Amino acid sequence: MPERHLRLAAADEPMILLLLAVAAGLLAGLGRAWWGGRRLQFPALRLEWLVLVAVIPQVSAFYLPVVRDIFSDWVVAIGLVTSQLCLLTFVWLNRRQPAFWLMGLGLFLNFLVITLNGGFMPISPEMASRLVPTVLPEAWAIGSRFGTSKDIILPIHETQLWVLSDRFFWSTPFTSYRVAFSLGDVGIALGVFLWLWALGRSNLTHLQEINLEKLKTIPE
Template sequence: MLLESIILAILIGFLVGGKLNSLFEINLKGLELLFLGALLQLFAFWSVKLHLEWANYWVIPFSHSLSYLLLMGFTLKNRAYRSFSLVALGIALNGVVIVLNGGLMPVDPAYLPEASRQLLQAGTGTHGILTDSTRLKMLADILFINIPVLGKQLFSLGDILIDLGMGTFIVMQMRRSENRPQ
């Protein structure tokens, strides 16, 4: 849901008189951490999607967990931007529940289509099925919304904080004429 939240934030930014150019003038630190973290998440996602041989081994959970460490480093380097504290908290909550559950984000199977549920039960992917032994269940993907066109979306408390933080950051930066940390 992060992409949808970013698009919504840009639209809100326009509605409150912001300028898209302002987003290109931001001086973020540690972009390499952001790109490496995103790359590891893409690696995990596509390894599973393409049914690559290592997808069911420790490589995916490890790369998934490591991506959150890198993303946390990126947010900490940019903590001068006030809204990044929400992003950092969201990443920390997601990262903790993922690490404590073997590198997989637990997901409530009640909201999943049957095909997705079967894949998760087979141990495939970056998500795992929420069970009685799941640690920190309240931080798992247990929240659900059905969005027209996009369909069912599962998300966590951490996802909400990340989306709110990024959305606030984008709107605030679009409204600034000088892009100093705020």
């Protein structure tokens, strides 16, 4: 596979769905708060530094040309799985936050399929060619990384839990940007959007939900 195709493939792998979810969620939350004459209310989260610990290896391995080429595939795989574990721990510790259960479900689905497929997210040759139309499906090397991304090229019949792999496709209107994503990615994006939307709610609603959670813990 020509190097230029590998770089192009890697360039199509940023977390566009997550970025869109953050942008849309912030706008929705701000709009909700503005409509009620309030400000966004960012809650205190437990062990926020786990998010930074989780993001650093992914950014280093997938997006920084200076360092990503020096990491072997097994190091990248370990880093990706460790990153997922950090995020799962963070979400579990903050599971009472609105929509964190949905984020956690999405993270767990991704963690499951990545772990069962050697530490990388599987993507079929056919889907890879949808992302890079200049490369035929049979030209991809089975078992190789998809560029410098988190994905690994695997045919459907060799993929563990194919239903959870990067099997969905989306292209942005009026551009040539293409992205493949998984069911877990959808859960994460929806969870992020709903959490940010919830930040615009009233203090009264928030206090009512806290009191309800406390009542559930009181033995009858």
